Structures are given as structure tokens and as C-alpha cells.
Amino acid sequence: MYEIKIIAGFSGAHSLRDYPGNCRNIHGHNWKVEVVMHSNELDKLGMSLDFRMLKQETENLLKTIDHTYLNENPPFNTLNPTAENLAHWIFESLSGKLNNNNAKLCRVSVWENENSSATYYD
């Protein structure tokens, strides 16, 4: 099994509804996003999936929420924009674009700072 990973990021503000602490107040993070793909085989170039394509699709998605107040973007207008929910949303948004007969999206991790991350995987 091969595993490839890219790292991307975005800046975004959020507030956690009903949270019993100061994270319910609007604040921002420079979020780091790791996207990991698995594949059983390599193509004739010796790649599981072109890093450029993986990076491009991830950046295209993150661009839609970069420098925004996450709570205003569906589905986070109703769903709390936690690192966990962001990881799940990124996973679901990218899997249709990236998966092919060989390579499958495996997991997405979202870091809200250098010490705290949440991962969604299939």
C-alpha cells in the first residue's frame, strides 16, 4: 500500500455555539489541513496520484472558506465549525473529486494550532 499526503491551509474565524467557554466568542485560526490518499498500485509514471492534482483540488475547496467567518458558510451555518466537523466536510467534499480506481482518499486532519488536530477517516 502506498500513502501520499499533502499539507494545505486556510485562515478563518469561527465561534462555537453553546460552548461553555471563551471559544463561543468569535476568534480566528490559521488552520492546517493534511489530506492523505492510499493506493495499491502506481501508474506508469510511478505515482499513486499526482501531488499537483491533490494539492489543486484541496486548495480549490479551501479557497471557498479562506478568510471567511466559517459560521456563515453552509453547512457550518447550522453545524458547529469544529476541527472535527471541518475534517469531515473536507473529506466528503474531496472524495468525489479525488478517488479513482486506484487511489482513495484515506483521511483528512485539521489542525487548529500546532498542538491540536482532529482527523476524519473512512
Ligand SMILES: [Zn+2]
Ligand atoms: Zn477556535
